[in-house]
Amino acid sequence: MSKVFVSTNGSRLVRAECGANGNWSVEFLLDGTNVRCLAADPHNPNVVYAGTHDHGVLRSDDRGKTWQLSGMKGHIVKALAVSPAKPGLIFAGTKPPGVFVSSDDGQSWMELESFRRMRRWFWFTPAEAGAPYVLAIALSPTDPDVIVAGVEAGAVLRSVDGGKSWTGHLTGAIRDCHSLTFHAADGNWVYEAGGYGAAFSRDGGATWQQPDRATLVDFIQLMRGGGVRPSRKGLDRIYSFAVGADPARPDVWYISASPGPFKAHVEGKAEAFIFRKSGDAPWEKLNGGLPQPLPNMPYALLPDRDAPGHLYAGLSNGDVWHTADYGNYWRQLPVNLGSIWTAMIML
Secondary structure, eight states, rough: OOOEEEESSSSSEEEEEEEETOEEEEESTTTOOOOEEEEOOHHHHHHHEEEEESSSSEEESTTTSSSSSSSSSSSSEEEEEEESSTTTTEEEETEEEEEEEESTSSOOEEHHHHHHHTTTTTOOOOOSEEEEOOOEEOOSOOTEEEEEEHTTTTEEEEESSTSSSSSSOTTTTSSEEEEEOSSSSOOTTTEEEEEEEEEEEESTTTTTTTTTTTOHHHHHHHHTTOOOOOOSSSOOEOOOOOOEOOSSSEEEEEEEEEEHHHTTTSOOOBBEHHHHHHTTTEEEEEOTTTSSSSSOEEEEEEOOOTTTTTTEEEESSEEEEEOOOOOOSEEEEEEEEEEBBBBEEEE
């Protein structure tokens, strides 16, 4: 089956497909639709979901070529995740911060009132006007009842009963959550990229730790506009956005990081790097053909679950880079998606 990328692009979607001849075709879809997030169905390679600002959830049954409404009308959907452990089970995160669940492939949705009760007055968003929002949801690949949800500039919370109840903020996780993911096969490993560093869990999200934890001085510097921090462990930028993990080696994971939000989200000014963490070894700054630093933020880091060592990086200017050897060497793919803002999936 041909490789397909689908990405958000501001007021539309972009779909890029590599044909049998190795040539790429790029389509711009859903003009005027503010798509905020994407999720692929691990049980059906043809099904993709999109969360929008205006139309709730959209669904495609042909790998992103055509789309139809799939509920949640009237809700701003900022995060979507399809359960690898239970077919038909989907979770959606919203603005204001809420979590909704569907058990029938998105035909019907129900809000989890238990999550609404977890809201706190000090949750806020520095990125958008109005209420904060759930920006990330990660679902265990082995237990359909284990959910981890992240609120940008709020908290990271966990449920072990399918969303009937939730913890408070998980100590060690990053409150300013940008992205969360479970390992593709090992339900013990969870990874987070956030506004002031990166964190991981080795017990299904119950406890967290931050390799090279950011200090108060780092945080103050970040709030003043960002900057490069000296680090003995290699992570000299603390504003991380995307996270991904190798499908065969859960102790190998990656983040993208910039000096701060005022650089990361400005085209051509990101000063970003992709970093690799391998077990207890220090963070490694990856180069091997990548621009140093990257002028455009890597908003997506996509491991290929069928090919250990392979990773795709989607940049804000639409470029896509690929490595086949855990990030040692990279090549730029002969395709550009126009722009990637701020999500991309691979089918």
